[in-house]
Amino acid sequence: MTTLSWLGIVRLGLVQTGLGAVVVLTTSTLNRVMVVELALPAILPGALVAIHYALQAFRPAWGHGSDIGGRRTPWIVGGMTVLSAGGFLAAIATATMTSHVALGIALAVAAFCLIGAGVGAAGTSLLVLLAKRTNDARRAAAATIVWVMMIAGFIVTTACAGHLLDPFSPSRLVMISGCVSLAAMVLTVIGVWGAEPSGATVAAPPAQNRSASFRTALLQVWREQQARRFALFVFVSMLAYSAQDLILEPFAGVVFGFSPGATTKLSGIQHAGTLLGMAMVPLIGALYPRSRGNLQNWTIAGCAASALALAALAAASMVGPSWPLRETVFLLGLTNGVYAVAAIGSMLALVSRQGEKREGVRMGLWGAAQAFAFGIGGFLGTLASDAAHAVLKAPAVAYASVFAVEAGLFVVAAGMAIWVHRAGASQYADHAVFDDAKAAIAGGAR
Structure with missing residues (x-):
């Protein structure tokens, strides 16, 4: 094809x-x-x-x-x-x-x-x-x-x-x-x-794809170490990515005294940063071709940088109006954009890594993890904010604690990205040993 x-x-x-x-x-x-x-x-x-x-x-x-x-x-x-x-x-x-x-x-x-x-x-x-x-x-x-x-x-x-x-x-x-x-x-x-061949020319799906039940197919994908680890990485990282969505504007209004119009503009600054971050990864890949295939490195860097940006927001909560909030929010958008496009690119790269089978189930598993994280993240972000307000009483400290937890989630996600990469390296080494053994057996038979 x-x-x-x-x-x-x-x-x-x-x-x-x-x-x-x-x-x-x-x-x-x-x-x-x-x-x-x-x-x-x-x-x-x-x-x-x-x-x-x-x-x-x-x-x-x-x-x-x-x-x-x-x-x-x-x-x-x-x-x-x-x-x-x-x-x-x-x-x-x-x-x-x-x-x-x-x-x-x-x-x-x-x-x-x-x-x-x-x-x-x-x-x-x-x-x-x-x-x-x-x-x-x-x-x-x-x-x-x-x-x-x-x-x-x-x-x-x-x-x-x-x-x-x-x-x-x-x-x-x-x-x-x-x-x-x-x-x-x-x-x-x-x-x-x-976009894909017509019905007359498309290749037939593998026999196991046609005969296996959905439960069997899902279990087979879940047993794949890298697919399972990547699903867990997607959930944790997207939880951190989405948890700040619903509290950023209220935070700017309560702690920095921004008007509704000013907080809306603040969201626009964040989105502008996200778009620039998304564009950076392929642009740098075009300028420096050696970095083009290192999507796992970009993913790790994006998670780590997002953690730093959220830590800066936590500091902003404590410092107050003298902190450069707009610049910090732009930085958060930029780092989130790098993480997001690298994670999605990694998803596209990994989905067929196991061969021409189960691509749909694999992508569906990762998509479900992403959707659950988005659905839960927004709710938990607001819940954590309300809980922190009730316990800590001071709004600035409450928001700082929530942003700090989200930064911690991104640090965990960066570690999990390394974990995913190691699973892939181990898996490919096992495949190489198996292929060498097959070649040796075939050579001995001849």
Whole structure:
């Protein structure tokens, strides 16, 4: 199978753009409408988003389904269809809440189940296809391109929706959601068109992929030392990555006295740093080709640097307004971006390392670990903040303790990244010994 050109990688990135557009409209815009315009409890959109993350537990099963069929495109298109339908139904549900709250909530639960299923099915197979069709030298750049295009989907959708929603009306919300879902499907079809061989020419999946049950396939992947360790690394590192999301703006408001507008701008500074950090890894790889394949080193460095940035935020909590907060938040975004793109690039590199089998289950396992970490991280970050406030009484000390714990998680994650790399080295050494033994036996037979 030929590898993707740069244009092909960008085209696959269009799928992530569409995915990001639908997801951000449901998790951000609809969240605000429920809480502000409809005056509903904030726990409602929080619970709906939790449903979306909970459905990610089925990612390995959807990956197994694409392994059995041997093709990823049907799962990408099918998943995006389910996601787009779920996004549209979520808008209808929100509009229904204006007159029938109970019916609207019931529709919203169904909609967010569809959203979770669609994200899991499409996202897992998209990453497997990207991994299989991208050569080693381009994986860091491919990860950057795809994730930047997803963030672009966030930015464009929120900007356009924010402009078109004024003056707000339920019917206008439904119309905008329908247009976003339709655009996402168009981008998906353009993105996957010709991205993998047609049904007549695609290679048949291995016999064990077709016959093994999902439980057997998942157990086989879990027994792979490197796959198991990488899943645990993804969970711990993404827990640290996501735990500060919901407390950074309140922290800036309470400790530094920032206004709501200033805290929003602070988030923009962090996102700008993240994009720059994501771009740094492939850019330095292009300037210094020897660093291009050392994704595990970039991952370790990104985790360690993120720990230092969070430690600086903990110090900022104690020092107060004289601390250069904007610069520190930019540094946090930069280091998080380096970590994220290196971890995703490593994921693309490792998924096929065991050979042409179980790629979907392997990627699904890692995707489920990431989704669980994001779902739990945001909740635990706010819970830890509230608990620290209750116990320590002083807000500055409370925030400092939470940021320090997150820094510690990133230090643990850096150690786990080394742990993952050692498992791979040991595994490849075992394979080499086995191959030498086979060659010796074959030579003796001759």
